[in-house]
Amino acid sequence: MIRILKYVALDILKTKIVIAYTIMLALFSWSAFSLEDNAAKGLVTVLNIVLLTVPLVSVLFATIYVYNSTEFIELLLSHPVKRSMIWKALFTGLSLSMTVAYIVGIGIPLLIFTDPGTALIMIISGSLLSVIFVAIAFLASILTRDKAKGIGISIMLWLYFALLFDGLVLFLFFQFSDYPIEKPIVILSALSPVDLCRILMLLRLDVSAMMGYTGAIFQHFFGNNWGLLLSFTLLTLWVVVPFYFSLRKFNKRDL
Amino acid sequence: MIEIKHITKHFGKLKALDNLDLTLEKGQCIALIGPNGCGKTTLIKSILGMVLPEKGDIIFNGQNIKNNNEYRKHIGYMPQIGRYPENMTIGQVMEMIKGIRNSNEVLDNELYEQFGIGKMLHKKMRTLSGGTTQKVSATLTFMFRPEVLILDEPTAGLDPVAAEILKAKIMAAKKAGCLILITSHLLSELEGIVSQVIFIQEGQLILHKNTTELKRDTGKDTIAQSIVHLLKAQTV
Numbered sequence: 001m002i003r004i005l006k007y008v009a010l011d012i013l014k015t016k017i018v019i020a021y022t023i024m025l026a027l028f029s030w031s032a033f034s035l036e037d038n039a040a041k042g043l044v045t046v047l048n049i050v051l052l053t054v055p056l057v058s059v060l061f062a063t064i065y066v067y068n069s070t071e072f073i074e075l076l077l078s079h080p081v082k083r084s085m086i087w088k089a090l091f092t093g094l095s096l097s098m099t100v101a102y103i104v105g106i107g108i109p110l111l112i113f114t115d116p117g118t119a120l121i122m123i124i125s126g127s128l129l130s131v132i133f134v135a136i137a138f139l140a141s142i143l144t145r146d147k148a149k150g151i152g153i154s155i156m157l158w159l160y161f162a163l164l165f166d167g168l169v170l171f172l173f174f175q176f177s178d179y180p181i182e183k184p185i186v187i188l189s190a191l192s193p194v195d196l197c198r199i200l201m202l203l204r205l206d207v208s209a210m211m212g213y214t215g216a217i218f219q220h221f222f223g224n225n226w227g228l229l230l231s232f233t234l235l236t237l238w239v240v241v242p243f244y245f246s247l248r249k250f251n252k253r254d255l
Numbered sequence: 256m257i258e259i260k261h262i263t264k265h266f267g268k269l270k271a272l273d274n275l276d277l278t279l280e281k282g283q284c285i286a287l288i289g290p291n292g293c294g295k296t297t298l299i300k301s302i303l304g305m306v307l308p309e310k311g312d313i314i315f316n317g318q319n320i321k322n323n324n325e326y327r328k329h330i331g332y333m334p335q336i337g338r339y340p341e342n343m344t345i346g347q348v349m350e351m352i353k354g355i356r357n358s359n360e361v362l363d364n365e366l367y368e369q370f371g372i373g374k375m376l377h378k379k380m381r382t383l384s385g386g387t388t389q390k391v392s393a394t395l396t397f398m399f400r401p402e403v404l405i406l407d408e409p410t411a412g413l414d415p416v417a418a419e420i421l422k423a424k425i426m427a428a429k430k431a432g433c434l435i436l437i438t439s440h441l442l443s444e445l446e447g448i449v450s451q452v453i454f455i456q457e458g459q460l461i462l463h464k465n466t467t468e469l470k471r472d473t474g475k476d477t478i479a480q481s482i483v484h485l486l487k488a489q490t491v
Contacts, residue, residue, distance in 0.1 A: 007351050014342065071338040075348075077305050078332040079355055082324045254266075254306040 001085050001092075004076065008093030011072075012065070018097045021057050025105025028053075033113040040205065043114055043122075046106065047201050050126050051194055054102060055133040056158050062094045062137030063154040067147040074255055087250045091138060091243060098130040121204050121228075125197045125235070132193045132238045133158070138246040142253070165192040193238040200231040256281045256403065256434050257302060262311030264297055264458075271297040272308065273458035281402075284425070284435040286445045288482065289455035295438045296335060298455070299405055302436075303332055328356070331401035335408045335438075337392035339380040345391055346376035358399050366394040369420045385412040393421055397428070404428055404435045410444060422448065442479035452478060454485070 012018055028049045036042035069090060076086050106126060110119040140153040169188055173181065189195045259277040263270075271294045279285060287295050300306040302313060304320055304327070312319055315326040339348055349372075353362070367373065370390040383391070389412045396404065406425070410418040425448060429435055439445055452469055454462040462469075462485070466478055473481040 003354055003357070007354075011340070011342070069340070072340045074305070074338055075340070075352075076355065078303050078327065078330070078334070079352065080324050080327040081355060083304075252307060254300075 001089055004081065004086060004089035005093055008089050009097065012093055012097045015065075017061055018101050021061070021098075022101040022105045025053070025102065026109070029106045029109040033109055039113050043110075043118065043205065046110070047122070047198070050106060050122075050129070051198055052162055054098075054126055054129050055162055055194060058098045058130045058133035059137045059140075059154045059158050060151070061098070062134040063141050063151050064147075065094060066090065066138060066141040067150060077255060083251055084247060087138075087247055091134065094134045094137075095131045098134055099127045102126050102130050118204055122201060124232075125200045128232075128235045128239065129193060129197050132235065132242075135239050135242040135246070139242040142246045142249045161192050161194045165195055169195075190234050193235060196231050196234055196238070200228065200235075203227045203231075256316060258312075258314040259298075259302070260312045260314065262301060262308040262313065264294075264301065264306060264308045266297075270458050272301070274311075275455075275458065275460055277453065277460060277463065279434055279436065281434050282429075282432045283451050284429045284449045285437070285451045285453055286442075286449040286478070287436055287438040287453050287455065288440075288442065289461075293455045294458040295455060296407060297458075299332075299407055299436070299438070302405065303327065303330065328358070328399075329402045331396035331399065331404045333389075333392045333396040333404075333406045333409055335411070336385075337388045339388070339391070341381035342379065344377050344379055345372060345383075348380060348391065349376075349395070352395055352398075356399055360400060362398050363400050364398070366390075366397050366420070366424060370394060370417060386414060386417065389413050390417060393424075397424060402433055404433055406435065406437045408439055409437065410439070410441070418444075442482060443477070446477055446479070449478070452482070454482065 029046050032045040032049065033039065033042040036045060073086055073090075077083065103123060107119070107123045110122055114122075136157055137154055140157060141150045143153060144150050169185060172188070173185060189199065257277075257279040259275060259279075261274050261276050262272055263274050264272040273294075275294075275298065287298070289295055297306055301308050302315075302320075304324070312321070314320070316329070318326060320326055343351070370393070372390065372394055375387070378387075380388070380391075389409075393409065396406070404425070409421055409425070413421060422444075425435060425437070429448070429450075437445065437449065449466060451465055452462065453460070464472075469478065469481050470476065473484045475481045475484055
């Protein structure tokens with residue numbers, strides 16, 4: 001595993017996309033913190049950037065990378081290497097590089113401009129978000145052999161989780177506002193990792209006005225610590241479940 | 256050495272392998288022949304564990320290959336069209352495979368020297384011609400002194416000099432007691448190398464015989480003529 005991971009990591013570094021991504025994140029966050037007069041405002045700006053760009057870059061880069069690794073996978077398979085190891089090494093390599101890019105680009109300014117607790121939660125949730133979207137990319141790319149289709153699926157999933165989902169929840173809430181639907185809405189919000197991350201951050205920041213509808217309800221139900229714990233558990237599930245299914249499918253695939 | 260027990264594989268509606276049953280023994284050099292799309296490559300990929308048959312088992316040295324990968328240590332595989340990571344150079348690919356195999360045996364660098372790979376180490380895989388890619392594949396196949404060699408159209412795309420070098424290498428491996436499985440459409444090329452012939456059609460085994468037996472039975476002088484004779488007899 002470590003041996004394969006070494007080659008994957010070297011190869012990712014060579015593409016330079018990850019380095020460009022790190023610089024882009026750093027530019028965003030440094031300018032957000034320097035332009036706003038108070039750190040809390042800057043943080044909300046950074047949060048919004050993170051919730052949009054981190055999933056997009058993670059899901060797209062990982063999908064394209066997995067498709068481009070077809071030859072690499074085929075080459076390794078004729079040697080004494082366990083099939084699942086190849087898939088796990090690819091996943092670990094991509095997750096690591098996206099996470100490191102995030103921590104260097106966003107994590108460092110966070111630690112400088114905000115209090116350590118908030119910075120820590122933001123770093124953890126952003127890193128989880130990167131890994132989650134890498135896992136989603138693995139699932140999307142194992143579903144079809146057609147690269148264009150695979151990338152299409154990835155973009156659709158990102159669009160759904162990053163933009164459509166909160167709107168959908170709000171729409172449902174208005175449609176069924178005569179009924180007691182707070183509980184179903186809470187359960188619904190667990191169905192989107194991006195919303196979960198938003199809730200996680202804003203529970204900490206205590207700015208419920210900016211939380212989006214789902215966040216407001218979430219806070220009402222869980223209070224702070226419970227909400228944190230539950231959100232982290234759900235986020236971890238969002239990594240494990242898509243990756244597990246992609247791994248199962250990869251093990252049964254003909255190459 | 257390799258037992259293939261009743262394997263069946265479909266690709267969608269297409270039946271690639273149909274209840275195929277074979278035993279491949281050590282020290283034999285076996286030609287795997289048949290028309291295009293008859294299941295040769297599928298059979299090879301099944302032995303390598305790249306294609307997973309729906310039914311049946313493949314036993315390698317007494318071990319079922321299902322969920323097993325260690326047996327591939329003993330196999331050298333040369334694909335029909337070698338596909339390599341495009342951004343890597345020849346040197347990097349070689350280093351990577353050495354690193355992954357992590358074998359402490361002395362490497363066989365004969366082909367490496369004869370093909371002059373050392374002079375091309377900095378070239379990217381993407382820029383290589385088909386023939387050069389085949390040379391890299393052949394070098395990697397023989398490098399780890401495998402007991403079983405699986406060669407899918409080994410000489411296709413190679414220039415005559417390189418093809419002769421490769422043939423000499425195959426002969427040497429046969430003398431050393433390796434099991435060699437070759438597919439090729441150029442039957443005349445196989446003459447003198449192979450000791451057994453396996454003929455597959457539409458995923459089914461049509462024939463598995465020693466070359467001497469085959470020639471005697473059909474009354475012809477070469478493998479090529481015998482096979483053509485058999486095919487004609489079938490269609491009549």
